[in-house]
Amino acid sequence: MRRFLLLSLTLSTLGFLVFLASVSLERGESDLLPRIELPTISEIINLELKSSKTCAKPKKYYLAEIDPRFGLTLAEAKGIVDTAAAHWEKAGSLDLFTETVDSGLPIRFVFDSRQAKTQSAQEFSDQLESIAQTYESLSLAYDTSLQNYDSRLSGYKNLVSAFEVERAIYQEAISAWNNGPRTNKNTYQELGQMKNSLDNDWLAIEEFEKNLRLLLASVENTRVALNEFVALYNDQISLYNDTYVANEPFEAGEYVHSGLNRSEILIYQFNSRSHLELVLTHEFGHSLGIGHLDNPAAVMNAMSFEQSIGEIVLTKDDVDALREACL
Numbered sequence: 001m002r003r004f005l006l007l008s009l010t011l012s013t014l015g016f017l018v019f020l021a022s023v024s025l026e027r028g029e030s031d032l033l034p035r036i037e038l039p040t041i042s043e044i045i046n047l048e049l050k051s052s053k054t055c056a057k058p059k060k061y062y063l064a065e066i067d068p069r070f071g072l073t074l075a076e077a078k079g080i081v082d083t084a085a086a087h088w089e090k091a092g093s094l095d096l097f098t099e100t101v102d103s104g105l106p107i108r109f110v111f112d113s114r115q116a117k118t119q120s121a122q123e124f125s126d127q128l129e130s131i132a133q134t135y136e137s138l139s140l141a142y143d144t145s146l147q148n149y150d151s152r153l154s155g156y157k158n159l160v161s162a163f164e165v166e167r168a169i170y171q172e173a174i175s176a177w178n179n180g181p182r183t184n185k186n187t188y189q190e191l192g193q194m195k196n197s198l199d200n201d202w203l204a205i206e207e208f209e210k211n212l213r214l215l216l217a218s219v220e221n222t223r224v225a226l227n228e229f230v231a232l233y234n235d236q237i238s239l240y241n242d243t244y245v246a247n248e249p250f251e252a253g254e255y256v257h258s259g260l261n262r263s264e265i266l267i268y269q270f271n272s273r274s275h276l277e278l279v280l281t282h283e284f285g286h287s288l289g290i291g292h293l294d295n296p297a298a299v300m301n302a303m304s305f306e307q308s309i310g311e312i313v314l315t316k317d318d319v320d321a322l323r324e325a326c327l
């Protein structure tokens with residue numbers, strides 16, 4: 001990119017020289033006119049390069065096209081484009097860009113399989129999120145029902161222990177009655193009451209146990225449902241990873257410089273507004289003549305994996321590269 005830029009400038013400088021030479025020939029030389037010292041070729045090249053440097057005057061840009069399938073309005077996209085341009089201006093304290101209606105560097109949002117895939121990945125990921133939420137609430141319900149079962153079970157055990165104590169007392173009383181004279185009507189009645197009470201207690205224990213079994217069945221159902229969800233979630237996660245994560249990363253944007261004054265920024269893919277801001281900032285960097293940087297955190301790194309998404313921060317390497325481009 002930069003090699004091409006230099007070449008086109010050299011050509012236009014030569015054109016400029018030819019032009020100067022023809023002017024001086026037409027005029028001819030005269031002693032009455034002061035002699036003009038022509039700058040040497042290298043001086044001209046330097047002058048030309050300086051005046052044509054990226055930062056000499058603000059670069060015009062405009063939002064040329066945005067496919068509605070990106071789901072962004074023109075105004076929203078413009079806002080993000082302007083923010084991206086402003087990152088470089090702020091970092092360099094320079095007036096680098098001017099937004100126009102239809103002149104300068106066009107920015108086009110080109111919708112193709114890349115963004116389509118990103119959006120279906122987003123939908124998939126939302127579904128996974130909803131499965132995970134259902135799992136969370138099922139899991140909570142399971143824990144609660146298990147705790148409930150445990151406390152009911154210990155209540156049941158206490159009831160059974162108390163029953164056994166009462167029954168032992170009753171059996172002792174019965175033995176005493178059988179071994180005794182068996183004549184006291186009061187004792188006989190008391191024994192009858194004890195038996196009735198034990199029978200009632202036993203019925204209550206049976207009812208308690210029946211409810212406990214129902215509760216246990218419901219706990220078990222929740223556990224089965226929970227495990228089914230875990231299996232479903234894991235399947236979906238594998239499918240998601242196979243479909244979207246294991247694939248090769250692709251270009252999210254591109255700065256195309258296809259000839260003199262013919263360049264454009266193409267945006268293909270982003271998965272959030274801050275990601276779009278990062279991609280645009282990266283492509284604006286190219287438009288300033290900045291190439292890729294090795295620093296993985298640099299906005300100008302070729303693979304956008306380690307840069308700060310959320311709040312775009314130009315690293316020192318980015319700013320140094322800007323200074324060099326603007327020298």
Ligand SMILES: [Zn+2]
Nearest residue numbers: 282286292302
């Ligand atoms: Zn790049």
